[in-house]
Amino acid sequence: MVFQKMNGTGGANTDGEQLNHLHFADDVVLIANNARDINEMLQEVNAKGGEVGLKINAEKSKIMQTAGLPKAYILIGGVILEEVDSYVYLGKELNMRHDPQPEISRRRAAGWRKFYSIIDFLKRTARSYRSHLFNTTVLKAVTYGGETWSLTKGEGQKLAVTETAMERRILGVSLCDHIENKTLCQMSGVADVVGIKPENKIRWTGHVARLADNRWTSRIAEWYPRIENDHSAGLREDGVRTWWRWQVRTGGK
Numbered sequence: 001m002v003f004q005k006m007n008g009t010g011g012a013n014t015d016g017e018q019l020n021h022l023h024f025a026d027d028v029v030l031i032a033n034n035a036r037d038i039n040e041m042l043q044e045v046n047a048k049g050g051e052v053g054l055k056i057n058a059e060k061s062k063i064m065q066t067a068g069l070p071k072a073y074i075l076i077g078g079v080i081l082e083e084v085d086s087y088v089y090l091g092k093e094l095n096m097r098h099d100p101q102p103e104i105s106r107r108r109a110a111g112w113r114k115f116y117s118i119i120d121f122l123k124r125t126a127r128s129y130r131s132h133l134f135n136t137t138v139l140k141a142v143t144y145g146g147e148t149w150s151l152t153k154g155e156g157q158k159l160a161v162t163e164t165a166m167e168r169r170i171l172g173v174s175l176c177d178h179i180e181n182k183t184l185c186q187m188s189g190v191a192d193v194v195g196i197k198p199e200n201k202i203r204w205t206g207h208v209a210r211l212a213d214n215r216w217t218s219r220i221a222e223w224y225p226r227i228e229n230d231h232s233a234g235l236r237e238d239g240v241r242t243w244w245r246w247q248v249r250t251g252g253k
Contacts, residue, residue, distance in 0.1 A: 012033060063082065064096055130170070134188075
C-alpha cells in the first residue's frame with residue numbers, strides 16, 4: 001500500500017523501466033543512482049508509511065553504494081544511516097563486489113550449526129532416514145539461495161570439503177582410514193552438494209520461465225544488462241551473469 005502511493009522517484013533503468021524498490025513483507029530495498037534520490041525516496045516512504053502507522057527503523061537501515069564513491073550522508077528522522085560494505089537481506093549476504101566468498105562462508109557455518117543440532121540422531125539412525133534428514137536440513141542450510149550462485153570450481157569445492165567433513169563425523173571415520181570421498185558418500189547415503197547446485201538452478205529457472213505475471217523475478221532473469229568494456233568497442237554482458245547462464249545450460253559440467 002505504501003509503495004503504491006509513491007511517485008516513482010529514483011531507481012535504476014532495468015529492462016526499460018525504473019526499478020526503485022524491492023520488498024518482501026517489511027524487508028525493503030530502495031534503489032537509486034545517487035544520494036539525493038535515495039534521500040527523497042526515504043523521506044517519501046517514511047511519510048507515506050506514517051499515514052498508515054508505519055515507521056522506518058533507522059538503526060536497522062543501512063546504505064550500500066558502488067565502491068570508490070564518497071561517503072553518502074543519508075538521513076532519516078535526523079539520524080545518519082550507517083554505510084556498510086555488505087548486508088544480509090532475506091538470509092543472503094549481499095555486497096557490491098559480486099564476491100560470493102562471504103556468503104559461502106555463511107552457508108558453511110549455517111550447515112555446521114544445523115549439523116551439530118542433529119548429529120546424535122544422524123549417528124544412530126538407519127541409512128535411509130539419515131540421508132533424508134541430512135538432505136532436507138543440513139544441505140538445505142548449505143545451499144540456501146544457491147539457485148543464483150555463479151561459483152567457480154574452487155568455490156564449489158569448499159562446499160564439498162564441508163560436506164565430506166560432516167560425513168566423516170557421522171560415520172566415525174578419520175583421515176587416517178584413507179577412505180575416498182566417493183566411498184564416503186556411498187556409505188553415508190547423503191546427496192552430493194556439488195551435484196545439487198546445478199539441479200537447483202535448473203529447477204528454479206523452470207519455475208521462473210513459467211511465471212506470467214510480469215514480476216521482477218522473471219524480468220531480471222531474462223534481462224541482458226550491458227556494461228562498458230574499456231578494452232573493446234561497444235558493450236559486453238556482465239561476466240557473472242554469463243557464467244550463471246552457462247552453468248544452467250550445461251548443468252554445471
